[in-house]
Amino acid sequence: MRHCLLVVSLFGVLASIGPAIGGESGSAIFRGMRASDRAATIAGVPQTGLRCSGCHGRDASGAVAGSAVIPPVDGRTLREPAPTRPAYDPALFARALRDGLRSDGRPLALAMPRYGLEEAQIDALWLFLSQLEADERRGVEAGRVRFAVAAQPGNREEAEALRLSLERAWRALGSPDVNGRRAEFVSILADPASRAFDDVFAVLGSEPGTAFGTGLLDALVAQGIPVVGPAHLPSRDRERLPDVVWLTPGESALADFISRNAGTLRDAGDRVERHATSARDLAAILALPEADLAGTSLIVSIFAVKTPSDLERLAEAPAETLLVRPAPPFASRDELADLLASLVRDGLAESGRDLTRTRFLEAVDRSTVGIRGRSAGGGDGPMSSDDVDLIRLRPARR
Ligand code: HEC
Numbered sequence: 001m002r003h004c005l006l007v008v009s010l011f012g013v014l015a016s017i018g019p020a021i022g023g024e025s026g027s028a029i030f031r032g033m034r035a036s037d038r039a040a041t042i043a044g045v046p047q048t049g050l051r052c053s054g055c056h057g058r059d060a061s062g063a064v065a066g067s068a069v070i071p072p073v074d075g076r077t078l079r080e081p082a083p084t085r086p087a088y089d090p091a092l093f094a095r096a097l098r099d100g101l102r103s104d105g106r107p108l109a110l111a112m113p114r115y116g117l118e119e120a121q122i123d124a125l126w127l128f129l130s131q132l133e134a135d136e137r138r139g140v141e142a143g144r145v146r147f148a149v150a151a152q153p154g155n156r157e158e159a160e161a162l163r164l165s166l167e168r169a170w171r172a173l174g175s176p177d178v179n180g181r182r183a184e185f186v187s188i189l190a191d192p193a194s195r196a197f198d199d200v201f202a203v204l205g206s207e208p209g210t211a212f213g214t215g216l217l218d219a220l221v222a223q224g225i226p227v228v229g230p231a232h233l234p235s236r237d238r239e240r241l242p243d244v245v246w247l248t249p250g251e252s253a254l255a256d257f258i259s260r261n262a263g264t265l266r267d268a269g270d271r272v273e274r275h276a277t278s279a280r281d282l283a284a285i286l287a288l289p290e291a292d293l294a295g296t297s298l299i300v301s302i303f304a305v306k307t308p309s310d311l312e313r314l315a316e317a318p319a320e321t322l323l324v325r326p327a328p329p330f331a332s333r334d335e336l337a338d339l340l341a342s343l344v345r346d347g348l349a350e351s352g353r354d355l356t357r358t359r360f361l362e363a364v365d366r367s368t369v370g371i372r373g374r375s376a377g378g379g380d381g382p383m384s385s386d387d388v389d390l391i392r393l394r395p396a397r398r
Helices: 007-015 026-030 052-056 075-079 090-099 119-136 153-172 214-222 235-240 251-265 279-286 308-316 333-351 357-366
Strands: 002-004 040-042 045-047 063-065 068-070 144-151 182-189 202-204 272-276 296-301 320-326 388-394
Touching (some): 026 214, 075 119, 119 357, 153 182, 182 333, 251 272, 251 296, 251 320, 251 388, 272 279, 279 308, 308 388, 333 357
Parallel strands (some): 144 182, 272 296
16 A cells, blocks of 8 residues: 655645636537636526536537427537528527527427626637537548647656657557557647647647646647646546546545545554545544544545635644545556557547547546556546555544
């Protein structure tokens, strides 16, 4: 079991969660990266978290949900007349979102929320939907598909080393032509504002040990670029960044681990033990009077910690406190590259010849790659104590 005293760097991780990106892209609005900001209502009742992509699909291709049909809303479909309605233009699109009227003026079903979006946001959405088809195939050509490692000024060499390791891992898989395409790996110095990633299908990985800044992740995901494989970040980021495939287990696996192992995690004795596997558990514990906490053991999942001040208050609590978080599922750069290469191969194979970012993301999300007895691809596989880092915030007083 790895015991790490990483409190300082952990504070760093939490403190680096800055505000989300500045200018909003249509992609970020459509995929609800800041869903709580959106003024959506259903039958006049304010709603939060209603991302367009949640109903219409990440690629706006629509869905059938029980008896309800959710129509496709990609730009090409909207601009074409359909048997049930005339074509949309930007003004009719804006009216549909704000007033809930179809292009022929009839009201849309209540299930389609009404959105109090600003004009610039609606313009950005329309532009995004118009370019969506091309966007979905960025970096894809007849005979190749391009993946990038994102370098930052501080980790250029490591990014290049990861790229070389990816090439090695790809060769080890026999350099497959998957559905007629070979994979190409480039490393790009990430100036998120630049258009450097325009010809990239997806971004792979982050280097073990280097901080993959949330600012960079935000910028990539806001541009609609899938990211596969950054190291662990708190769950807040997982919810906020829907197009990121994490390679560490999720909340339920960690909660399960804690409930199975709590007895052996604490320092012993007949101390009262409390677990927090959710933010609500943690809030309840932090609300207890000091006297109730003294002499107890707190075992807290990293997923329960939502803000830096939660962590500060935990560190000050008069209890033995253990923070449990998933360890990265790789021990070395080569191991990470091997995992990423097989995720890429399987994801491409499952997406078929008609490759799109959405199909690829869905395929990678589903795939599980055995690594040290654990599933990857954001899975919730079984965990052993090798799979977690334990951070002792405050040792037991004896
Ligand atoms: C809770 C699910 C839900 C969410 C969230 C949602 N929609 Fe819809 N949307 C629907 C349904 C259902 C319809 C079909 C309504 C009908 O046919 O009467 C629809 C219809 C539409 C239409 C009209 C399509 C047509 O063919 O007439 C447009 C345009 C649209 N949605 C865009 C959006 C955008 C943009 C967002 C995000 C800002 C969004 N929707 C969010 C469920 C949703």
